[in-house]
Amino acid sequence: MQNPPFPAAMEPVNSAAGDAGSVAVLLCTFNGGNFIREQLDSIAAQGHENWVVYASDDGSTDKTLDILRQYQHSWGEARLLLSQGPRSGFSNNFLNVLQIASGRHAYYAFCDQDDLWHPAKLERALNWLKQQADNTPALYCGRTRVIDSTGKAIGFSPLFSKPPSFENALMQSLAGGNTMVINQALCDLLKETPANTPLVCHDWWTYLLATGCGGNVCYDPVPTLDYRQHDRNVIGANTSLKNRLSRLTQMLKGSHREWNSTNIAALNSLSPRLTAASSSSLRRFEQARNASLITRIKLMVTSRFYRQTLFGNLGLVVAVLTKRI
Template sequence: MTFDAPALPPSETPISVPDGALVVAMATYNGTAFLPAQLQSFVDQTRQPHLLLVSDDGSTDDTRAMLADFARTAPFAVQVLDGPCRGFGRNFASLLARMPAGTGWVALSDQDDIWLPCKLERACDRLAPVKGAAVYGGRALVAAGDLTRGRPSRGMGVSPSFRHAMARNYAGGNTMVLNRAGTDLMREAGQRLAAAPVHDWWIYQTLMGCGGTAIFDDEPFVIYRQHERNQIGSNNGIVATLKRLRNMVDGRYRDWTDANIANLDAMRTRLTPANAKLLEELRALRAQPFGPRVRAFARTGIHRDGLAGRLGMWASVLLGRF
């Protein structure tokens, strides 16, 4: 599998922000159906952002006009950038790569969720005591498109670690908030991007690989709309399990691992020595025949949480799809 350069749009520069500013980073594409409720939930936050920075991936509906109208009355600055138009993963990566200097906190946002009023305050309070690069994430309330309340998304069965990050993500990107050091790290990672990422998994892997901290909140502060246009969808239920099985069988999971390794390679100078060694072990074992591959993988300590997750991971290793 080969990869091309990320090709970030070079023509726009984000506006300056106060030192330590809280920035909401939202990726949009044809979002008019649900965008107004999400924008209002930003206004309703108990801790207001300084800037809403939007990367729009070539919307053909009224998304940009809606954002322009919102900017005229919003209690914080709003700027809309042109996205790379190469998928939502690259769109989020381009936002991080173009984050203004001095940004203290970055909260990632989808275009079709609703944030509970204390979401930003809660995340910043949890991140404040952490030294070094850190990301906050957590559960979400999964609801139907009409906001009929559903159940919380799955919890975190193990402690965050690089060995866990090599096998799966730990939280949805729509719940993630980065502290200042985490923002600086992901800005660098976005500028070095080697392959189209699953953006939230990429953030988790990069933070863990470089010795950072991941915080998981069991209390949900985001209402996640489950509808037919979701890019990834909820991780709950039999449908999600079948989708993961399909991704393994058709080789998509292996392609994701290829991309993950390429992006971690691009940040090799920032990885801890132990994690750089683990990355090399994973790269080497994937090319080995069945017996040596299985034994080598068992020695790495790479793991997933939950019985279904562990069975799926080992099935992918046995079938050469990891």
């Protein structure tokens, strides 16, 4: 059965951007029919009730759209708005729906289709975000509890203890996009991303812009959602030694160097928005990547680039020595 067409454009929502508690939940979907009801129910169970779901579907052929329309009918069209994604990857889908919601709310929460939000997720994020200046880009993110396809808890994402920074962001993403909630100032920065800019991942890009452009970042060590692992995950959780060894293997094969090239090109497209200190760090990193071994080591050490864990930093050392950064 063919799904009915999407509306040509979304109607304005009765949620003013000046409303200090208004949250746009940016839900990107693609064939998520197996788990999306549970995710929608967990959003509805939030202790913070001032939210609107913007669901952007990227061409689902299963029952995802039928389920979304059922919830839209139950909640009302002002509570759940549907749009069609650009069909050019999940990161572009998130940036697309961010453009749609921008300016209508005070805060924006990225949302995956198959997770389970804990009831206090939005409350914890807003408790910190409301303390940030309106004109300062602000990013709340954090740790997750990991569950299997049946909902059974199987572990936690790594606990990061080093401070967020641009020097860290150049080396790795800090947290999953499914944990991220941002303010309007950071939303405006993300909107400046030139159309069709290749990105490794929207969450890494968000962390890079927040730290590189003088923003504030909060990493919450308390998990606020259950991150579901199943055979259709686009990106899996980095929870086991096997997962970490797999990522180290990717790094040694050159994947991380390709990701860095992609991030650097994207950052250079927004170079006027970087702080002077961030621009300097970016230039030193670019120089180090193609320098001789001794110069490469010196630049990486003096620039104080780092990853969040001992294992990650050992992998970084190997990447530096083998010119895989």
